[in-house]
Amino acid sequence: xxxxxxxxxxxxxxxxxxxxxxxxxxxxxxxxxxxxxxxxxxxxxxxxxxxxxxxxxxxxxxxxxxxxxxxxxxxxxxxxxxxxxxxxxxxxxxxxxxxxxxxxxxxxxxxxxxxxxxxxxxxxxxxxxxxxxxxxxxxxxxxxxxxxxxxxxxxxxxxxxxxxxxxxxxxxxxxxxxxxxxxxxxxxxxxxxxxxxxxxxxxxxxxxx
Numbered sequence: 001x002x003x004x005x006x007x008x009x010x011x012x013x014x015x016x017x018x019x020x021x022x023x024x025x026x027x028x029x030x031x032x033x034x035x036x037x038x039x040x041x042x043x044x045x046x047x048x049x050x051x052x053x054x055x056x057x058x059x060x061x062x063x064x065x066x067x068x069x070x071x072x073x074x075x076x077x078x079x080x081x082x083x084x085x086x087x088x089x090x091x092x093x094x095x096x097x098x099x100x101x102x103x104x105x106x107x108x109x110x111x112x113x114x115x116x117x118x119x120x121x122x123x124x125x126x127x128x129x130x131x132x133x134x135x136x137x138x139x140x141x142x143x144x145x146x147x148x149x150x151x152x153x154x155x156x157x158x159x160x161x162x163x164x165x166x167x168x169x170x171x172x173x174x175x176x177x178x179x180x181x182x183x184x185x186x187x188x189x190x191x192x193x194x195x196x197x198x199x200x201x202x203x204x205x206x207x208x209x
Contacts, residue, residue: 001142001163006120008096008156010084011036011063011113013048017080021047036081038117041065041074049074064093065115073112081113086123090130092137093118097153119155124168132168132176139180140205141187164191180208 013034018024025033027043041049041063053060053075060075081087088110096119114120121137124130136142145163146155166174174186188198 001121001160001165002157003165004122005157005160006086008119009035009116012082014080014082017048023047036063036113036115038066038115040115041067041072045074048080049076061111061113063113063115064118066117086120087111087113089123089125090127091123092121092130092134094121094137094155096155119157128170129168132172135176135180135183136166136168138208139184139187140201140207141184144201144205
């Protein structure tokens with residue numbers, strides 16, 4: 001799965017944002033003037049990020065971030081935000097760090113970016129594929145495989161290298177429309193897990209809805 005996980009900080013402010021709002025360079029940390037960091041929505045609020053979409057005729061897009069430990073979507077002029085590959089694709093957005101086992105958090109539609117609080121999975125053409133990927137990362141099997149390398153709260157790309165990549169299309173050998181427990185049973189069978197291994201996973205890994 002590490003091949004479809006985004007790196008940290010793939011969304012950045014553009015040259016246009018800095019040119020039209022030179023005060024950003026004074027607000028942002030030195031050497032990080034284009035970062036859309038974890039605190040970006042707070043420190044740049046009402047400068048380039050807005051809680052409600054301005055009615056000024058410009059094209060705005062949304063950015064997911066955290067404010068007061070709550071997930072929020074703020075608006076930004078589309079010209080101010082870089083457009084990596086997955087910006088116009090379906091993707092699954094997950095926290096870049098957590099220790100609760102709550103991995104799959106947000107299913108994003110196209111044209112939504114995110115701060116460095118999050119990473120993303122995939123650049124999918126269809127909502128079906130994104131939903132399938134979300135179901136996969138919620139499975140006990142996938143979270144067990146992630147746990148092989150994830151020994152801290154961080155979920156960077158390299159920690160996902162032991163999680164097998166799946167076909168998330170309707171042609172997959174896994175029926176992603178099933179419940180998470182049923183998906184797990186399909187995965188156990190696909191990878192030939194024995195009863196003792198299945199019992200261990202079922203006992204030790206907390207279920208997710």
